[in-house]
C-alpha cells in the first residue's frame with residue numbers, strides 16, 4: 319500500500335474501526351454531514367448527548383473516505399465519548415493525529431473530514447435544542463472574486479500540500495487575473511500553515 323508508513327495505532331483503527339454507524343441515524347441527538355466534492359470523500363457523524371450534563375455519550379460515524387479518514391475518525395469517535403460538548407467542539411485534527419501517532423503531512427486533510435462532521439453534528443444538536451447562540455458555524459468567505467476561490471478552498475489546498483503562494487496559485491488559480499486578492503490569500507496561507515502544521519513564516 320502506498321506510503322503506509324503508519325503507526326500500529328493507525329493500522330489498528332483502519333483494520334478494526336470503532337463506532338461505525340450501523341443503526342438508524344434518526345435515533346441520535348445530533349447529526350453532521352460533510353464532504354469534499356473534489357476528493358470524493360463523504361462523512362456522517364451522529365451523536366448521543368446527555369442533556370443534563372452536556373456530555374457526549376455516544377459517537378458513531380460512516381464514511382466513503384479513504385483509509386486515513388477511517389483511522390482518524392475511528393480515533394476521534396473514541397476520544398469524544400465522555401467529553402463535554404464545548405471541549406469536543408474545539409477538538410482539532412492535530413489533536414487526533416497526535417493521539418494516532420502521526421500521519422504523513424499531506425494526508426492531514428483526511429482527518430479534517432471527521433472533525434468537521436463532528437462540529438456539524440454538535441451544531442445540529444444546538445439548533446434542535448434552542449441553543450443557536452452556541453453555534454460557531456464557519457461560513458465560507460470569498461477571497462478571490464475573479465477566480466471564485468473561498469477561504470475553505472485555500473485551507474483545503476494547504477492541507478493537500480500547498481506551502482507557498484505559487485503552489486496555492488497552481489492548485490486554485492487564485493490571484494491569476496487582477497491580483498488584488500494576493501495579500502488576503504497570503505495571510506490565510508500563513509494562518510493555515512501555522513494552524514495545521516505549526517509552520518511559522520514571515
Ligand code: FES
Nearest residue numbers: 462464495496497
Ligand atoms: S480578486 Fe483574485 S485575481 Fe482578481
